[in-house]
Every structure is written in structure tokens, then in C-alpha cells.
Amino acid sequence: MPIFATMGFLYLAFTSLLVFAVCDCRSLLRPRIISRSEWGARSPTSTTNLNTNLPYAVVHHTATSSCTTEFSCKSRVRAIQNYHMNNKGWSDIGYNFLIGGDGNIYEGRGLNKMGAHASGYNSQSLGVAVIGDFGARAPGQIQRDAMDYLFSYAVGRYALDPRYTLYGHRDVSTTACPGTAFYNRLEENEHFTEITSSVDEPLMAFNRYPWRGIYPG
Secondary structure: OOHHHHHHHHHHHHHHHHHHHHHHHHHHHOOOEEOHHHHOOOOOOOOOEOOOOEEEEEEEEOOOOOOOOHHHHHHHHHHHHHHHHHHOOOOOOOOOEEEOOOOOEEEOOOOOEOOOOOOOOHHHEEEEEEOOOOOOOOOOHHHHHHHHHHHHHHHHOOOEEEEEEEEEHHHHOOOOOOOHHHHOOHHHOOOEOOOOOOOOOOOOOHHHOOOOOOOOO
């Protein structure tokens, strides 16, 4: 084989491998969606189906300490489910999804089952809880990126309308959730819409919740 043909072949082979490596690395950067079976979920006592193309997504924080490894995040999600089912009497964990400090997405009730996270909006929204307490500090970039990916994933699966509106929990309920520092970052999402309350009372402070730090719903 002539030397130029050999060099051309090697160049094409090298660039092909380079493109493959770049594409493969990008896929590795996508957050994982940890299924219920993977984190050891209990079976729900009942379920209600959600419609497709939901108009809203509601963001929460868990008001707990954060988790930074898959092992600790799985444990935290199990504890939240136990609290919601055992202490609050709900049929399952309240959220549709949770996002850990490890950058993974944890399936709660999933895309097609109604959550118990925002009264009056449960049947019209996906409820997403970011694990941690974000009153004084916002979630890290890895959690915010995972949240954005989750919303894109939900739109692609026809769970969320492409024109969905993003709310913080405090926009639809009397609560400080998802924490002031986190709430102030939600405006970075193009779908975010703040609801301005006509009530002059301040939002309920965290310390008025008896369950603060014990996995609120």
C-alpha cells in the first residue's frame, strides 16, 4: 500500500476513534436515573395516573442534610419514603423525582403517577425535590444540571408540555420551600414564572415546621 494511502487510512481511523471517544464521554456526563428497584423503594399502597403533557413542574428541597454518594443518596431517598408513608400516611414518597448531590436522579413516583407534593397542583405537575437544605446556599451545579436534564427528559417523554411553567413550591403554597438561595436561582430556567402573592404576611419560616430536617413533603 502506498505510504500516502497508509497515512490517510491511519488519519481517518484516528479521527473516527476521537469522535467516538468524545461522543462516549458526553454520554457519560448525562445523569443516571436511578429506578425505584435500584434504590430499594417500597411498593405504593395505591397510585393515580397522571395525564401527559403536564403544564407545570414544581421544584422543592428536602430541607435535610445533603448526600454526596450514590449509597448515601439511596439511603436518604428510602428514609424520605418511609417518613412520607409512615408518618404522613401517604401512599408513597411524595415526589415524582429527587436529585441527589451525587448528580443522579432518583425515581420517586415517576413520570406517569400523581405525586403528593403541592396541594392543588399534584394532578397538573411533576414534583421534583433536590436533596438538601437550600435556605442559605443554592444547590451545586451538578444538581442544577441534573434538574435541567430531567425536565428535558420529561418533555421528550411527553410527560411535560414543551411550554411548561416552572414554579418553586413557595409559589403555590405557603412555605419557604425550596429555600431562598435555591429559589433565587430558578430564574435561570427559561420556564420559570414567579407568582407574586397579594398577601402581606411573610412566608412561613422553616422553624415553624415541626418536621424541619425530618424529610418534609
